[in-house]
Amino acid sequence: xxxxxxxxxxxxxxxxxxxxxxxxxxxxxxxxxxxxxxxxxxxxxxxxxxxxxxxxxxxxxxxxxxxxxxxxxxxxxxxxxxxxxxxxxxxxxxxxxxxxxxxxxxxxxxxxxxxxxxxxxxxxxxxxxxxxxxxxxxxxxxxxxxxxxxxxxxxxxxxxxxxxxxxxxxxxxxxxxxxxxxxxxxxxxxxxxxxxx
Numbered sequence: 001x002x003x004x005x006x007x008x009x010x011x012x013x014x015x016x017x018x019x020x021x022x023x024x025x026x027x028x029x030x031x032x033x034x035x036x037x038x039x040x041x042x043x044x045x046x047x048x049x050x051x052x053x054x055x056x057x058x059x060x061x062x063x064x065x066x067x068x069x070x071x072x073x074x075x076x077x078x079x080x081x082x083x084x085x086x087x088x089x090x091x092x093x094x095x096x097x098x099x100x101x102x103x104x105x106x107x108x109x110x111x112x113x114x115x116x117x118x119x120x121x122x123x124x125x126x127x128x129x130x131x132x133x134x135x136x137x138x139x140x141x142x143x144x145x146x147x148x149x150x151x152x153x154x155x156x157x158x159x160x161x162x163x164x165x166x167x168x169x170x171x172x173x174x175x176x177x178x179x180x181x182x183x184x185x186x187x188x189x190x191x192x193x194x195x196x197x
Contacts, residue, residue, distance in 0.1 A: 047084035047143075048075045055083060078195075084144060092145045092186060092193065102126075102187040108152045111190055112183060120159040124152045124185075129193075132184055139196050140184050150187040156180060164197050 045052045049071040058065040066072055075082040081090060105124040109115055114122035130147030133140040140151075161177035178197035185192050 045084060048078070048082055050075045050082045052084050056085070059083075090144070091189065092149060092191065095146050095148050096150060096188055100188050102150060103152075103185075103190055105152065108154060108185050108187075108190065112154060112156070112185070112192075114154060114156050118159055118162070120157045122154065122156045124154045126150060126152055126187060129184070136182070139182055139194050142193055145193050151193070152183075152185045152187055154183040154185055156182075 050069060051071070055065065055069050055072065058068050066076070072082055103111075105126070108124050109122050112122075113119070114124075127135075127150070128147060129140055129142075129145050129149050129151045132151055132153050133147065136153070157180045158178070161179050162181075163175060163177055164181075176197075181195065181197045183192050184194040
């Protein structure tokens with residue numbers, strides 16, 4: 001009976017781990033900023049707003065991590081990938097296979113809603129993730145995305161200021177109006193890796 005309980009616990013932990021790295025196809029515009037989420041804290045690394053020490057501890061105990069780990073629900077809604085160790089093994093952590101078709105600028109802009117009436121102007125520049133990081137280190141801040149992957153740096157300027165919610169520390173403004181936003185989009189999968197107003 002003890003062996004069965006241990007096996008059940010291990011299967012449960014693996015299922016939660018799979019959930020944390022699952023990325024749904026499609027994209028809906030995130031309503032909270034990020035980009036700057038990878039920092040080293042006294043309690044461990046914070047990846048996409050989730051403390052990885054707390055997450056790994058939760059995964060090994062089989063608890064409901066969506067309830068127990070601060071920021072995990074928000075991360076799952078915005079990024080889909082919240083476990084840095086698993087993200088290091090994701091498709092974005094590897095170089096692009098030669099001959100892989102890339103999305104066009106028009107496809108990327110359309111997927112982000114950048115061609116809507118509320119957007120005054122939008123640009124999409126194709127470059128590597130490493131080049132975007134060199135140009136915008138606070139935006140392209142992921143430590144798990146392969147630096148050589150082709151990415152689009154998309155910038156939108158809104159016709160009117162847009163109200164967005166921020167992932168802010170307690171006491172700081174939780175929302176504000178912005179006139180532009182930037183996205184980093186994988187040119188092969190269309191997955192948004194970073195976003196900031």
